[in-house]
Amino acid sequence: MYTDTHTHTNFSSDGRMAPEEAVVAAIEKNLSGIAFTDHFDYDYPGNNNEFRYSFEEYFDKIVPLKEKYAGKFNVFTAVEVGFQPHVYNQVNEIINKYEFDYIIGSTHAINHVDPYSGNFFNGRSKEETYLEYIKEVYKNVMMYENYDTMGHFDYHIRYATMFEDRTFYYSDYSDYMDEIFKHLIAKNIALEVNTSTYQKVPIDKKNLIRYKELGGEMVTIGSDAHCTTDIARIFDQTLPIIKECGFDYVVHFEKRKPVFEKIIL
Template identity: 35%
Template sequence: MSNQILWDCHMHSSFSADSDTSMEDMIHEAIQRNLSGICFTEHLDPDYPPTPDNETFELDLDAYKETLFSLQEKYRSKLNIHFGIELGLQPHLADSFKELLKTLPFDFVIGSSHVVHGYDPYYGEFFENREESACYREYFESILENLEAFSGMDVYGHIDYVVRYGPNQNKEYSYERYRDILDEILRTIIDKNLGIELNTGGFHYGLGEPNPCRAVIRRYRELGGEIITVGADAHAPAKIAYDFDKAAAILAESGFKYYTVFQNRKPEFIKL
């Protein structure tokens, strides 16, 4: 029996600005795939910079909570459904996030870097007229700035997200090339009793690697990291549990015997 991961702990529905799939459609697909459970982690990115397509990452928290709780009840016998959020971290948002997390009963909180000093690498202007490596380094430095300002999340999301959108993606990127700063990030995460996620989104972006890449996941384990959640970052049903067989193999090869699921903000370790 090969290792299996039966929880997808990073997904979006139409409550997130960049998805138009209903929550119920995501749930139906997860049931079809025989998952044990899922966690919705809708985007909340306050102070998101203006974009060419006028995206805003606001979130109607009341409607989201109400819908999720009613669907949780409806599908209780078929699927565990957890209530999560993906916070778009920026240092100046730390206090408002601390207040928000006191008011809602989330199971799971991902903190992610999307906006770096006013730019989201998703849009090409972050890379314009600059060395790709300088952009990547700035992205990693911003993670350290976020960790210094705020550590109220459970895991740090897709640590090398920036490589999905670089001009050369990950052709010239490796853990070794950025080892100094990546080690500092991983040590800081471990010191703060936080986890990381293995995000299989990198596979559906054609990187041949998850985010973060295998070498970063292995290094996190070497440094003593134990908390690792798994999510496909699906914004549509077809991507749910995407390449989870590869994710399970990577965790096992990296020395993990368990993956992590959060309930009521507490980690539960599930055997691979």
Template identity: 45%
Template structure:
């Protein structure tokens, strides 16, 4: 049995049509103990037609109603997937200070203020050059920003760019990836295993196994597992593989959060 899903989106995220209650019903069907809603907030997202912002006063009306309704069946927690960019640090801090989040995923959805999804970031870059520059942005984000708990979908850059083979070899980027992992560990930040890479046909989690293994070797302890589900059908998708990966590299515990404080449970 799986304990939780710590990366879930609802129709409060621009890229999901799933009502919060539908996600809860599926989580209860799967006998989850907890579910963490992590809808998108991305300040100054480079695509002007894409608005990744949430009115949390309105959000909490729905969230608290659902949380109370199902309180005897599942622990529903308030999280957010925050798009990290150094120049929006004040906006991030102001939002986090205003609301009582349990958990914050820090994700890099834009690099050099350019959109990954629409391809702008990849223009005039070779594949390895683009991937390295993306990791350099991630390193800057996790080094300079504080208001996050785990680094989200670390190597998801493979999803984007008009390249023939969408693959990334850890050994080609071990120097910069190791710096990211060391920075997370030094700052008591964690890493997530995000199973959406399998859902989307890339035959890997984010991060891939060698990166997860390296995180453990370097002393990483804080590990969450999330599906990045945008619909009920993908809640806990491929979590059997995620749990197996975690155990394979030596993790015996995964991390839960409440009021931004980590706790550890056996797997």
């Protein structure tokens, strides 16, 4: 059994499930655990779209769930932090203040534009936008330190619907990807396989293969679910791909320490 390491409850402004509803759904899907990685995006683009919430209220809700299901199902306190270079100090202050089991570091906004809005791609080519995005990921990965996994390195492809082939190919950005992978490995930071991204766009396996070739061992798998029906989405299709790329285990984090789960097909 596996842990869904990337989910969003109604503590996220775009989340549509209560925490215990998510726990019940995850148990029904034969998972062994779930991490509630609600959004914390400081200075997120837009006047009314701030992805922030009360961590005190979050812990008041999630910690009792951890205790209620202890010994039967694992509930992990976690957060998905939106990395932007100009909010480094504010983000670090929050990360260092609370005792999470697990922290995802993700790049959502590039020059204060989220690809989700579609404006990021307006009038520009795939080559230009994809390169700009991975440059921003590279910049954030090199700047930030206190996190456990790099979230959805190809997040932008979900919204690049204007391009016939949306796949993010390793060979097109190998210089950046190699440096990112080497840095993650050196810092003991995991690489996320985010199944929301690959629900409609195929993963370029070479990204995972190259990460493995460079010495990478830690891969997390997360659905990025915002509702109960999406918990563990296409895990059954994605775990064989991870194994095919050379990984016998996926990991989740407890008290910021990696725990390896054997992939059994």
